[in-house]
Amino acid sequence: MILRKRSLATALVLAVAASGAIVAPSFAAANAANTVTIWNGAETAAKDAQTPIIAAWAKTQGININVVYKKDIRNEFIKAVPEGKGPDLMVGAHDWTGQLVGAGVVAPIVVGSLANKFSKDMRSGFTVGGKLYGMPIYTENIALVYNKSKAKDPKGMTWEQLLASDRGVTLPWARGGTANDPYHLSPIATSFGISQYTRDNSGWTKKIGYTGAGADAYAAWLVKNGPKFIDGGWDQMRCNIQNGGYAITGPWILGGLAEKTSTKLIMPDGSKKDCVGAAMTADEVGVASFPSAGGKTPHQFSGQYGYWQSVKVAGAKNAVNVGKVLRYIGSADFQGQFANIKGAERIPANSDALAQLTDKRLAAFGAAGQNAWPMASYVFQDTVWAKIGAAEKALVEGTAKGDPGDFLATAMKALQSTIDAA
Structure with a gap:
C-alpha cells in the first residue's frame, strides 16, 4: 500500500x-x-x-x-x-x-x-x-485537516455531511490504479467495531478483525460513500484544504499548506478541475477528530x-x-x-x-x-495492507462481485488462511 x-x-x-x-x-x-x-x-x-x-x-x-x-x-x-x-x-x-x-x-x-x-x-x-x-x-497520526478561514468546523458533522460539503473530502487514493489505502480509511472502518486484527490485553492478535456484522456494514458504507471522496495526491490534498475542503492526513501536511499550490483535482466523477491554493498561516490550519461512521469510537493508526x-x-x-x-x-x-x-x-x-x-x-x-x-509489525504485514486495501478499493470502485459484505468476508477469509500458513 x-x-x-x-x-x-x-x-x-x-x-x-x-x-x-x-x-x-x-x-x-x-x-x-x-x-x-x-x-x-x-x-x-x-x-x-x-x-x-x-x-x-x-x-x-x-x-x-x-x-x-x-x-x-x-x-x-x-x-x-x-x-x-x-x-x-x-x-x-x-x-x-x-x-x-x-x-x-x-x-x-x-x-x-x-x-x-x-x-x-x-x-x-x-x-x-x-x-x-x-x-x-x-x-x-492522521486527523481531519481543514482551513478555518474557508471551511466549517467539522465538529458535530457526519461523514455524509463532510462528503457533501462544497469542497468535499480528499483521500489519498488512485481510482483505476493499483494504489489502495486502509491506513487512511482505518478511522472509518474501526467506527464499525472492526479492526485490522482483533486485540487482546497485549495488543494485536494474528486474527483478522474485518469480520461479522460490523464488516458487513462497513462494506455497505464503502459502496455508498467511497466514490464520493476526491482523489488526493500531495498537491491535490494541499490545494483542496487551502480552498475550504477537508482531508484525511497527518502533520506531514503542515509545511505544504504554508506554500501556494497549483494543480488539478480528480473529482468523484473522474473529471479534472483546476485548483489554485493560497499559502495558509498556522492560525488558519484546523485539526479535528474523526466523526464516527458506524457509531463506535474511531481508531486511526499511529x-x-x-x-x-x-x-x-x-x-x-x-x-x-x-x-x-x-x-x-x-x-x-x-x-x-x-x-x-x-x-x-x-x-x-x-x-x-x-x-x-x-x-x-x-x-x-x-x-x-x-x-x-x-501499527502492527508482523513479517506478513505488507500482505495484510495489500489484501485489505484491494478489497476496499474494489468495493469503492464497483468492481466487487455480489453482496458487499460477502465479498469482504471472502477476501478476509483468504487473507486469514495466508496468515495462518505463514
Missing part, C-alpha cells in the same frame, strides 16, 4: 533552522564507562536535531555521546550486535520491534516513574510478549518512534549511563525541546511534553490521536 506518511529517514531529518546551521557538539569518546554510543538514521550531523539536545544534557552528567549515522541502520544493527559490536542505543520506528526482538538484539527496558507518562497504546507499539523494548519519543537498547549493554561498564541517557530521552525535557523546534512537526510521546507544546496544530493532532492504535 502507499502510505502518505513520513518514512523513518524523513522523520529523523529536519531542515536546518533559518537562523543558522545546527552545529553538532563534539562527540569525542572518553573512557568506556562514560561514553554512550547512539546510532541515528539522519544523513549527517547537521540534519540530526535529536542528538545535540541529548548531548547537551549528557555533558552536565559527565557523559559523552558518540553518535554514528547509518543509512541501513536496522539491518546493520541486527548484524553488528551478535558480533559484540554496534551501538548502545538505536533510534527508529516502532514497527521494527518485532524483528529486533526476534533477532535477539534488543533488551527489555525499565522506564520507572516514566511509565505513567506514556499511554497504554503508546507503550504497546514497543511491547512484545508483555515486555517493553523501546522508549517512545514521538508519534504521528506511527511511533523511539530508542532501543542493545543486549550487549547488560554487564557493560557504561550500563548505568546508558540507562540514564535512555530515561532522559523519555523525559518531558528532551521531548518538549525536540517537539518545539521550528518545523519539527512532532507529537511528543510523553504526556507532560505534549501538554507543553507551543504549536497548537500539533497539540490538536495529539488530542485527535488519543484513541490511535500503533
